[in-house]
Amino acid sequence: MRSKLKKAMYPIFDAAVVVVILLLMGCLYMALYGEAIVRNHPEAIAQASSTVITDSTGAEIVRFRTQSSGFAEYADLEEMPELLIQAFLATEDRRFYQHEGIDYIGISRAIVQDITHMNWSQGGSSITQQLARNLYLSGEKTLVRKVNEMSIAISLEKRFNKDELLEMYLNHIYMGRQQYGVKAAAWRYFGLEDLRQLELWQIATLAAIPKGPSIYNPVDDDERSKHRRSVILTLMYEQGLITQEQMQEARRVDYTPPEAASVSAAADQPMPDHISAVDTVMQEAARLTGKRETDIQSAGWTIHTGLDSQAQLAMEEAFRDPSRFSDDREDEQVQASMVIVDQHNGEVKAMMGGRNPVTGGMNRAITDARQPGSAFKPIIAYGPALESGHFKPESMLPDKHTSYGSYRPSNLGGQYRGSVTMSFALQNSINAPAVWLLNETGLKQAHEFASRLGIELDQEDFNLSIALGGVHKGVSPLKMAQAYSVFANNGRFNTAHLIREIRDTNGRIIYAYRPENKQVITANTANTMTIMLQNVVSQGTGSRAQLSRYKVAGKTGTTQAAVPGIGSKGNRDLWFVGYTSKWTAAVWMGFDHTDAEHYMRSGSGAAADLFASVMNRAGR
Missing domain, CATH: 1.10.3810 (Penicillin binding protein transpeptidase fold)
Structure with a gap:
């Protein structure tokens, strides 16, 4: 009997050894897994x-x-109010401050309910366990996940006090x-x-x-x-x-x-x-x-x-109106972008980077990619000439078909008047006088003038074709608005920007914009230019930009498509840049890629019309 009893005990002993080993392994796993997870993922508890x-x-x-x-x-x-904290404790873990991460009473109660109802819907998880699950685990209900959850909870209880754990829970739930x-x-x-x-x-x-x-x-x-x-x-x-x-x-x-x-x-x-x-x-x-x-x-x-929601909404509504984009094709829409800037402080009030903007998509309003055409003339030709002191609005300029070395600019339509006043030349966007004026003033002075207005030109732009907006890399509506804002602000420059200030979670100022209001050109140049540009809108090429309640100064711009088979009536870029006494805005319209099937039949009046629509709705 004794021999038989010994033989019977061997399997029991072996089983007990296996159970002990498994328990030891389980305890070791519980002790090590949570520590490793918490140690290796510090970002999980970031605030x-x-x-x-x-x-x-x-x-x-x-x-x-x-x-x-x-x-x-x-x-x-x-x-957090005390009643809010107590409400969560009462609901989720009333013994939170008594246990050490695992509420064995709660787990026992949950097991009884699970057996009674024959399902595993009751988890019995403490707040620390829920925090562990929220920070490190998935929501699937498996035994392995439950063990991992308990292991991490034990580790969290060792690293943090109860108030810290409760705070993390209430912020991550x-x-x-x-x-x-x-x-x-x-x-x-x-x-x-x-x-x-x-x-x-x-x-x-x-x-x-x-x-x-x-x-x-x-x-x-x-x-x-x-x-x-x-x-x-x-x-x-x-x-x-x-x-x-x-x-x-x-x-x-x-x-x-x-x-x-x-x-x-x-x-x-x-x-x-x-x-x-x-x-x-x-x-x-x-x-x-x-x-x-x-x-x-x-x-x-x-x-x-400094964004103005009314102006932004006005811009959005205008961009949604298909009647303003008559050159749309069946396979591709005409694109457009617009920026409004407060010339008094440089704040961007509204911006659209395209007709159907998407997060992370192309923002045409800030991309230096399009040639500004005649809208560049005030910046590169007429502005520098006024600033030099040698020219006034009534100064007579030659309007002749003249060659400058290999460069021979021509007027649209081939009409030449012999001579015109500077004001008349700008008002009617005549090309020949602008090129002559740039040549007289000098490219170096013109580049410096543009730089003071925030537009840096490349060495490739050291030629007379820039008088007509032939900029090598192109320029963005944002930079055009920023440049014109100097004319609107009596010659004072402010960097165009969107952010006034940034504050952290505690209300401390991280960054605050400091107004520049730097005098970069004379007030006389700026005010004279404003009068000339007001004539452009009231009597010249920018007439469609007129507003009902505000006097507008501005300039149109057009670049030809230069695509074989289209002729001179096809355009690539349409611009209007202008300002009131309150705000300055720049509008661009065109196709992203111009070809024989996709070019603008409209002229720059379409851009001026879009400007007027937005500014009227914006109340500026």
Whole structure:
């Protein structure tokens, strides 16, 4: 019997050894896995917050997704009302401050409920476990994931105190509608930036969401949200956090979305009419701070701009109107871009980089790619001549078919008047006098003058053809508007910019624009040019740019298509650059690629008309 008993004990012993080894391996895995994950992924606990861009009034234009592809705004525990914290503890983990990362009582209760209902819907996860899952793991319900979750939770409890863990949890918990954390959710669902302003029913609504973010948030299902809110209020009452009267009152409140339309629009997707401007703001912010755009989106900054939403909307509506683009082809649309700048401080008020802008797409408003044609004459020929002091608007200029070495410019239509005043030549955009004037003033002086207006020309542009806008690399509408703004601002230069200031999550100023208002040409030159350009609009080629309430100074520009078989009536680029006493704007129209099938039949009057439409609607 003793021999048989020994033989029977051997398998039991072997099994016990195997069990012990497995337990030891499990304990070792639990001890090492979480430590390795937390140690090797420090970025997971970064305090990511969505950066916000505002317009000139402080209204939100866009709230960026963080690198987790959601919207977030980090809040310290001290910013959160005690009742909000207690509501989440009551709902998610009432023994949070007693256990060490794993709530064995909660797990036991969950197992009993799972066996009773014959499913695995109850997880029994503590707040630390939920944090571990949110930061490092997927949402799939498997035994391995559960073990990994517990291992990471143990590691997190060793590294952080309870308040730190709770703060991280309340900032990383998914709250539906791509919102992460209670502060982002409070803004999205209630339009509140200060968590201390939350009312009891709002607190309970937020605490109700984590159990089912897609079904318990008030936007997607108000009825379910209200029912779940009632459950949370009952829990809070049972745990002595609120009175019965408070519970009943908070149950009765019906949810209404926040009044500010920008909250829902900015929280779910960027406003479409601001895409070009938003892209440029981010590029400018990256250049100013040395940060990557992706890092800026998650930095929690507030980027204040000078953008004017009314002007931006006016531009968007005009660009949507197909009647303004009669040269559209069946296979390709005419493109256009426009920039409005406040000449008094250089702020960009509105921008469109194309008729159908997309995030990250080509922004034609800031790309130096198009020749400006006659719109360049005030910058390179007439401006320098006025600045030299040797010419006035009434000065007589030769209007003859003249050769300058191998270069022989010609007037449109082949008409030559012998001589004309400088003002008349500009008003009617006559080519021969402009080239003669540039030759008389000198290329060196003309280049320097353009540079003072913010346009740097290359060595390839050291020729007389630039008098007619034949710029080697091309120039952008932004630079054209910036240059003309000097004429509009009595000869003072301000760099065209979108950003007023950048503040970090604590409200500290990271960057603030400092106005230049630098006198780069004489006030007399600027004011004389303004009078001449006003004549262009009132009596000359820019007549379609006239506004009902403001006097406009400006200049048209056209470059020929230069495609065989089209002739002189086909154009490549159409421009109008002009200003009122308030704002300066530049418009370009054309095809991205000009060929025998895609060229502009319209003249620069189409660009002047687009200018007038936008500026009238913008109220400037």
